[in-house]
Amino acid sequence: MNVHQVLSGAGPHDAVSNQARAFRGLFGQWGWGGQDVAAGIDPRVGRSFAPLAALAPAPGDTLLIHYSAYAPKLRGVLERPERKVLLSHNVTPARWFWDYEPRIAIQCALGRQQLPEYAARCEVVAGVSAFNAAELGSDRVVPILFDPAGLGAPRTQEPAGPPNLLFVGRLAPHKRQDELIRLVVLLRANGVPDARLTLVGEPMKPWYLEELRRLAGMLAPGAVTFKTGLTTAELAAEYRAASLFVGLSEHEGFCIPLLEAFHVGVPVIVRPVGGTPEVAGDAALFASDPDLAVTAELCRLALEDTELRATLRERGAARVAHFAHGPVAAQLRALLDR
Structure with a gap:
């Protein structure tokens, strides 16, 4: 054939x-x-x-x-x-x-x-x-x-350092990196003063990356890091350093980074749109409320509740097995x- x-x-x-x-x-x-x-x-x-x-x-x-x-x-x-x-x-x-x-x-x-x-x-x-x-x-x-092979084995311990939120995806309007920047501002003002955000992905246009950099510099100077052009090994390192994977995209057909986060063992908070609910199953916390203050509380819960984090890791591994x-x-x- x-x-x-x-x-x-x-x-x-x-x-x-x-x-x-x-x-x-x-x-x-x-x-x-x-x-x-x-x-x-x-x-x-x-x-x-x-x-x-x-x-x-x-x-x-x-x-x-x-x-x-x-x-x-x-x-x-x-x-x-x-x-x-x-x-x-x-x-x-x-x-x-x-x-x-x-x-x-x-x-x-x-x-x-x-x-x-x-x-x-x-x-x-x-x-x-x-x-x-x-x-x-x-x-x-x-x-x-x-194929998770390039990401290495699931991590066996929590990352060191301040809480780090991670999102991996194209830098584009529907991915809502702008909301993630505002989210980390809310976290830093409400109980997680050292929260950081790492945004990984290629920009739809170079000027859009610069717009996001300006927004981050204005609202959360020094708290947001942008990374593009990563190798698979470098991407794996970003997942291993993440406290949470947070995705607030308004449109996703599938969302491979959910499976990447599940494989490494990163707890996930995601907006339930498009194909994300069927990929995430019961392994993620869903940010259904458009109010970012509610999502910030979800993040605090996922950062502080060790039992919840363990449950999400276990369920994430099951989702990887499903696919x-x-x-x-x-x-x-x-x-x-x-």
Whole structure:
């Protein structure tokens, strides 16, 4: 069997490209062939992806389309006679970008508008979460193939030093790093005076990182650290140094950092939006109230209650096991097998 993966863009660090690489590894183990192509390719990915024009499936092959962005160049793939499977990684709603980067907002709006058309022209449709699949009227789910090996073994002791909140994710408006900055201000003013915040992720634009730096410097000088371009080992070190993982994103299709935090043993507080509740299960405290003062109290509870922290670590390990390699690989194979 040959499965050809088709992406709108391939990069060295993005979740969709990483997922495609992981899938290709599985295909090789199963004795399946095929090639991986993308409409746009970052030179840093090397030869792991070929240009879209190189796509040359044979009769009977399967095309796996990873959908995560506006992809007009992939429209020609829909015209091909081979069996097509679409896997939706979700597209962020445009409303989060209009006030910051209208060009990105337009691409998001078009991407969400285009998605139902692409789905209708594929024989099989699925999402990386039930949230993503439901947007397309499907109940087929193939979660992210999570490999914690690069993060090392779960930590065995609490981190030293002052309380450190961590968030890992793209620096973008819908990820709400601005609220996390305000949250650490509340904590420092209400019983946790030495609280710190570490924000890890690549900015949607360099100027957006500078805006967040200015906000942090104005509201919490010296309390917020920004880190970009980390290696896997450096990312693992940030998780090991974290007292809490706190995510206040307004939109998430899946949220891999939840599983990363669970694996290392970092208690998690997260806003229950999109795919986060099905990833977190019962292993996180949900910040359902929009009032940041309520979230600050949740953080204090999770920092101070050792029994609660132990329970969250235990439940987090169970969530990682739920998304173990074997079951997810079986779901993928069931999706692609005829």
